[in-house]
Amino acid sequence: MLIGKAQPEDMVLHPIRYPWAYDLYNQAVRNTWFPHEIALKEDLDDWAKMTEDERHAVKFLMAFFNPAELIVNRSIALGMYPYIKAPEAHLYLAKVMWEEANHCVAFEYVLETFPLDRAKVFSTHLETPSMKAKEEYVFKYLRRMTETILDIETVEGKKDFVRNLVATNIVMEGIWFYSGFMVALSFRQRNQLRNFGSMITWVLRDESLHLKFGINLVHTALEENPELLTPEFANEIRDIIIEGVERETAYNKDLFPRGILGLNADYVNQYVQYVTDRRLEELGLPKHYNAKNPAKWMSTATDVFELVNFFEAQNTSYEVDGHASSSTKAKPVEVAKEAE
Numbered sequence: 515m516l517i518g519k520a521q522p523e524d525m526v527l528h529p530i531r532y533p534w535a536y537d538l539y540n541q542a543v544r545n546t547w548f549p550h551e552i553a554l555k556e557d558l559d560d561w562a563k564m565t566e567d568e569r570h571a572v573k574f575l576m577a578f579f580n581p582a583e584l585i586v587n588r589s590i591a592l593g594m595y596p597y598i599k600a601p602e603a604h605l606y607l608a609k610v611m612w613e614e615a616n617h618c619v620a621f622e623y624v625l626e627t628f629p630l631d632r633a634k635v636f637s638t639h640l641e642t643p644s645m646k647a648k649e650e651y652v653f654k655y656l657r658r659m660t661e662t663i664l665d666i667e668t669v670e671g672k673k674d675f676v677r678n679l680v681a682t683n684i685v686m687e688g689i690w691f692y693s694g695f696m697v698a699l700s701f702r703q704r705n706q707l708r709n710f711g712s713m714i715t716w717v718l719r720d721e722s723l724h725l726k727f728g729i730n731l732v733h734t735a736l737e738e739n740p741e742l743l744t745p746e747f748a749n750e751i752r753d754i755i756i757e758g759v760e761r762e763t764a765y766n767k768d769l770f771p772r773g774i775l776g777l778n779a780d781y782v783n784q785y786v787q788y789v790t791d792r793r794l795e796e797l798g799l800p801k802h803y804n805a806k807n808p809a810k811w812m813s814t815a816t817d818v819f820e821l822v823n824f825f826e827a828q829n830t831s832y833e834v835d836g837h838a839s840s841s842t843k844a845k846p847v848e849v850a851k852e853a854e
């Protein structure tokens with residue numbers, strides 16, 4: 515069993531029961547990167563030429579992402595790690611937690627480099643109702659992780675585990691983050707902030723694996739605990755996701771009060787709906803919005819193709835220790851397929 519109370523026999527890596535988790539660990543190690551590898555200062559010329567609305571969008575993104583990385587780290591430490599038995603999954607989660615720390619520091623580097631009012635950026639998430647509403651949504655689950663005891667051996671405990679996972683991994687990392695990445699990468703599409711775009715691509719590459727892990731975890735938890743597979747619980751999961759989308763929709767209106775060249779709240783929200791349909795399908799649920807991808811260019815954004823078949827990806831200059839073997843030749847589940 516993947517979720518449950520860890521026993522002494524769970525303390526050795528072999529036999530590996532969930533090769534996909536070990537493969538993710540190996541791929542994540544190969545994806546290791548450091549923020550200062552990117553020469554962000556080169557983007558300062560672009561910054562000087564950008565409009566106030568464009569700068570607002572970047573500041574707003576930073577204001578959301580900065581705390582978000584730390585919130586996600588807490589949710590992994592409190593809501594995922596303690597209830598997972600498999601050591602190969604623990605190995606991967608240890609790397610994920612470093613990655614979230616690395617993302618936080620990467621955004622810190624952005625805040626240090628661009629001429630921003632840091633105090634204002636840091637306080638935005640406390641003062642902007644639509645951003646607060648997103649955080650409150652996640653904090654509802656985070657509070658449950660810290661303030662109540664979840665008995666993972668019971669059906670209700672397992673359901674809470676899945677609910678927490680859907681809110682933090684599928685909604686926050688798998689929908690909200692993708693919405694933000696699309697906006698951030700749209701600048702590079704217009705030949706602006708290209709180095710910032712490279713940084714976002716690396717963050718996106720990490721996040722696509724975090725999402726893949728989360729989706730595999732939900733599937734495995736449901737397969738191994740068929741008592742969770744009821745229509746009511748499926749509806750509940752869908753409702754958690756839809757509520758997250760509603761909060762994202764309001765937030766994107768504040769992100770783009772007027773819209774910027776080629777991008778406005780409706781465009782971003784259509785992308786959010788498209789991504790949400792993908793997530794619902796990846797979880798085995800029907801589509802809800804039937805939205806078309808308005809940002810087809812995301813498919814051609816540099817490096818995103820790597821996300822499609824990452825187990826088969828050729829070594830690139832971005833990969834560290836690229837010859838390390840993975841445990842199996844697992845068939846990739848195409849989770850992060852925004853590249854279509």
Ligand SMILES: [Fe+2]
Pocket residue numbers: 583586613614617721
């Ligand atoms: Fe992250």
Ligand SMILES: [Fe+2]
Pocket residue numbers: 586614687720721724
């Ligand atoms: Fe993440």
